[in-house]
Amino acid sequence: MNDSGGNRGKKQARRPSTERTAQRDPERTRAAILEAATREFAENGMGGARVDAIAERAGTNKRMLYHYFGDKEQLYLKVLEEAYVGIRTAERALHIGDRSPEDGISELALFTWRYFLKHPEFLSLLGTENLHRARWLRQSVRLKELHSHLIGELSQVLEQGKKQGVFIETADPLHVYLTIASLGYFYLSNQYTLSTIFGRDLIEPANLNAWEKHIVHVTLASIKR
Template structure:
């Protein structure tokens, strides 16, 4: 059976690579780095450990590949906003809503971030791709803020990293704690109306923090 899987996988290496990466993303998101099992990843991908090691080397390298692919996905999706050609205020609103909605649609992203933060970014620090991804994004955000400053809409000398941290923090905290906070305050923060309202709140807070 194993030989058949290896032979079949070799016929379509791109598909096998993608299947392993997708399976690993699910496994690491669900169980963290320590709890994830290579056997389980191989089973999810309908391949075997030999193929997994062939494509990714070992568990640590596979985990790093998952992290890089996860960040690449959100950075790639953000490009559709075309911030460079948008009105500054509209661009900031769309970025805030995009980030919130991306978090909602990709809980695995938040799970992987939580896992890597527990490791103090031990594996992410090994990446030679992450810095370039985020440098481009921060450059676009900086351009939007500077154009807004030039027209008198935004305050001068706004730090783009701080702006993004504001957006991400408001979304991440809400989603990471929505069940406990719902219980504490007796309010269903998972309800669609509450979720939509929080998205608009993120927009309001973000714009209020940068407007002149």
């Protein structure tokens, strides 16, 4: 039973006595918690993630988690923000404007697909956040700035392509990005139900390669004159 001992409610002398060796490396501990939290939230969602599990995965305990991040919700937001910073930073390094418009778009499509493939935790976090209608992301000020750059750069590439006569006039930067992201996101984040209902292993290399080609094909076909 829970209530054994009969001393409930009465404070007793405790003996915390450190049994594990203390790390004494705040930066490492903080990073370990953040990484463990990323995995836990990605695997179980906000509702399913367990604070105890995060602490254990990080090789520390709950006290430190609350010490560094406040509470579960703030830790979750931090995880989400870092995930966005990760993809947008890598994306910026592409400089899609340096090539021909067609190559620029292909490059962006390939990059996005491969990033999604390499970072399933990012897709999962997006799913979780949307389940909650962006409840936590909305609170984040720093994230909103990160994205105007992407649309701006993509817009320039499309304009150049229109001038050169290779892209249709109606091509819209937001639509193009959403198309690329859609095709990657759906295939990967829904791979488990899709593989089950269609009886095919979508994550098999041959199928992955076919879909990668398909994404580039569809994206270009939708904007080429």
